Amino acid sequence: xxxxxxxxxxxxxxxxxxxxxxxxxxxxxxxxxxxxxxxxxxxxxxxxxxxxxxxxxxxxxxxxxxxxxxxxxxxxxxxxxxxxxxxxxxxxxxxxxxxxxxxxxxxxxxxxxxxxxxxxxxxxxxxxxxxxxxxxxxxxxxxxxxxxxxxxxxxxxxxxxxxxxxxxxxxxxxxxxxxxxxxxxxxxxxxxxxxxxxxxxxxxxxxxxxxxxxxxxxxxxxxxxxxxxxxxxxxxxxxxxxxxxxxxxxxxxxxxxxxxxxxxxxxxxxxxxxxxxxxxxxxxxxxxxxxxxxxxxxxxxxxxxxxxxxxxxxxxxxxxxxxxxxxxxxxxxxxxxxxxxxxxxxxxxxxxxxxxxxxxxxxxxxxxxxxxxxxxxxx
Numbered sequence: 001x002x003x004x005x006x007x008x009x010x011x012x013x014x015x016x017x018x019x020x021x022x023x024x025x026x027x028x029x030x031x032x033x034x035x036x037x038x039x040x041x042x043x044x045x046x047x048x049x050x051x052x053x054x055x056x057x058x059x060x061x062x063x064x065x066x067x068x069x070x071x072x073x074x075x076x077x078x079x080x081x082x083x084x085x086x087x088x089x090x091x092x093x094x095x096x097x098x099x100x101x102x103x104x105x106x107x108x109x110x111x112x113x114x115x116x117x118x119x120x121x122x123x124x125x126x127x128x129x130x131x132x133x134x135x136x137x138x139x140x141x142x143x144x145x146x147x148x149x150x151x152x153x154x155x156x157x158x159x160x161x162x163x164x165x166x167x168x169x170x171x172x173x174x175x176x177x178x179x180x181x182x183x184x185x186x187x188x189x190x191x192x193x194x195x196x197x198x199x200x201x202x203x204x205x206x207x208x209x210x211x212x213x214x215x216x217x218x219x220x221x222x223x224x225x226x227x228x229x230x231x232x233x234x235x236x237x238x239x240x241x242x243x244x245x246x247x248x249x250x251x252x253x254x255x256x257x258x259x260x261x262x263x264x265x266x267x268x269x270x271x272x273x274x275x276x277x278x279x280x281x282x283x284x285x286x287x288x289x290x291x292x293x294x295x296x297x298x299x300x301x302x303x304x305x306x307x308x309x310x311x312x313x314x315x316x317x318x319x320x321x322x323x324x325x326x327x328x329x330x331x332x333x334x335x336x337x338x339x340x341x342x343x344x345x346x347x348x349x350x351x352x353x354x355x356x357x358x359x360x361x362x363x364x365x366x367x368x369x370x371x372x373x374x375x376x377x378x379x
Contacts, residue, residue, distance in 0.1 A: 004054045008040055011270040012059050015039065015200070017147035018175035019053035022182055028053060035359050036204020037144065037269050055182045058174035059276065076280070077318070078338060079310040080294045081330035086305075093140045093227045093236075094290045095308030100324040101193065101286070102165055106131050110163030110189075113154060115145040121210060121224050122203060125150040125168065127157070137167070142226050142261060144200035144269060147172065151179040158185050165320075167193040169200065170277035170284065177283045191320055194282055196289035196309070198344045199272035201261055208367040209257050210240070219244035226258070233290075233306040253378060260371035265352035267359075275348045285317030286310065292341030296331055309338055 007013055015038050020028045027043040040053075054060050082095025089096040102112040106129065113127040114137035124146040126136070145168070154176060157164050166176050173192045180187050210221055219242035228239035231251050238255040240248040252258055260266045291309035310330070312321050339345060352358075354374040361370055 003060055004057055005042070007057060007059050011039075012274070013039055014058060014169075014171040014175075014271045015144060015269065016058060016172050016175035018056040018058070018151060018179050021147075021149060021151035022052045022056045022179055024048070024050060024052065032204070035267070035362070036202040036207075038146070052182060056175060056178040058171045058178065059271070061174065061178060075313075076335075077312045077321075078333045078335060079312075079321075079330045080291045080296065080303075080333050080337075081308050081310050081328050082306055083328055085327070089306050090229060091135070092138050092306060094233070094288070095306045095328075096138075097308040097310055097324075097328065098167060098193065098288055099134060099138055100327050101191075101320055102134055102137065102167075103131070104320060104323045105163055105165040105191065106134070108163055110165060111157055112137065112165045112167075113150060114167040115141050117141065117224060121221050122146070122207065124148055125172075127153050127164075139225065140227050141224075142201055142258070143203050143206040145172075146203075147175070151176060154190070155180060155183055155185050158187065158189055161189070163189045163191070165191040165193065167195075169197045170194045170282045171271075171275070173282070173284050174277060188316075191286075191316060192284045193286045193288060194277075194284035195287060196342050196345045197272075197275070197277075198262075199265075199268035199275075199349050202267040202269070205267040205362070205367060206257070208362075212366055212368050213240060213248055214242070217242045217244070217246045217248065219246060229306065232304045234304055256368050256371050256375070259375050260358075263376070264354060264371075264374050265349050266355050266371060266374065268349060268351070270351070273348055273351050278344075278348065279346050280313075282313070285314045286312055286321065289338075289342055289345070291333075291338070294333070294337070294341070309333075309342065311338070 019040050025048055027046040028040050030038040031041045032038050081097055083089045083100050088099045092099055105112055111127055111129045115123050116126045116136040118124055123141045123143050154164050173194045214220055221240055222243045223241040225239040227236040230237050235251050237249055237251040238258055289309040291307040294303055294307050312318050
C-alpha cells in the first residue's frame with residue numbers, strides 16, 4: 001500500500017483505473033486534479049490493507065510476465081499494411097488494421113473494447129459485440145480515456161468463456177492483464193492490442209478547446225475526428241463538425257490543439273514523460289502505429305491513404321493476424337524500418353519547457369490563446 005500511495009503522490013500514476021476496479025471494499029475513487037488528470041484517492045480509514053491495488057498497478061510491476069527482450073525481438077514480426085476495403089482505410093487513422101482485427105473477433109462471436117466518444121464528446125473505454133459499433137472505436141482520440149469499470153466487464157466476459165479483444169495504451173493493457181491475473185481469470189481468450197503512444201493529453205484542456213470552438217461557431221459539436229485524411233494521411237487534419245452544419249478543419253501544421261501537443265508537449269500526463277512501457281517491454285499481443293516514412297518497393301502502392309505498422313509479439317497475436325491476411329495488403333518489414341519515424345516506440349516525450357506556465361494560466365485565459373502564445377509562427 002505504501003508503494004502504491006508513493007506512486008500516486010509522485011504522479012507516476014498513469015490513471016489506468018485498475019486499482020479502482022480491483023479494490024474489494026470500494027474505497028478507491030478517481031479525482032481530477034487542477035491539470036484535469038484523474039488520480040486515485042483512497043479512503044484510508046476504510047482501507048483493509050489487502051494490497052490488491054499494488055498487485056495491479058502497472059507502474060509497480062517489476063516482474064514482466066512475458067519473454068525477455070532478446071527472445072521477443074527474434075520472435076516478433078513487423079508489417080506495413082492496410083485494409084483492402086477502401087472505406088475502412090479512409091475512415092481509419094492509419095491503414096484500418098484495427099478494424100479488420102476487431103471484425104475477426106466479432107466474426108468469432110467475441111467482444112471488442114476500445115476508446116469511444118460519449119455524448120459530450122469526451123473519451124471513455126467501452127465494450128461491445130455488435131458490428132455496427134465498430135465505427136465508434138476507430139480513429140485516434142487525442143485525450144486520455146476514462147476506463148471506468150471496463151476491467152470488471154472484461155473479467156466477467158472472460159469468466160463466461162467469451163473472447164475479448166482490448167485495445168488501449170500500453171499502460172492500460174498492462175492494467176487489464178494484471179487485473180485478470182490478480183483475479184485468477186484465464187486470459188487465453190484475451191487479446192491485447194496496444195499502440196506506439198506519444199502520451200495522454202489532459203481531458204480538461206481538450207474540453208476547453210471544444211468549448212471555445214462551440215462559442216466561435218455558435219453551435220454544439222456533433223463530431224470530433226482527429227487525423228482526418230481530407231489532406232491525406234501524411235498531412236492529417238483535425239476535423240470538428242457542428243450541429244449547425246459548419247466545420248472546423250485544420251491540418252497538422254495549423255491546428256492549435258495538435259500543435260500544442262506534438263510541437264510543444266504542453267498538456268501530456270506527467271507519468272508519460274517517464275513511461276516504462278516502451279520498446280519491446282509490453283504485454284500486448286500486437287502493437288499498431290502509423291508507419292511513418294514507410295518505403296515500399298512497389299511504386300504503384302499508394303501509402304498516403306494510410307499505412308499501418310503492425311508488430312506481432314505473440315503466438316496468439318500471430319493467429320489473429322493470420323486470420324485477416326486475406327483482407328489486407330501487407331509487406332514484411334524490419335524493426336529498423338520502424339524506429340526512424342516512430343521515436344516514441346523507444347523513448348518518452350519530455351514535458352515542454354512552457355508546460356508549467358501553460359497550466360498556471362489554464363483557468364485564467366482562453367485555452368487557444370494560451371496554447372498559441374507558445375507556438376512558433378507559421379505561414
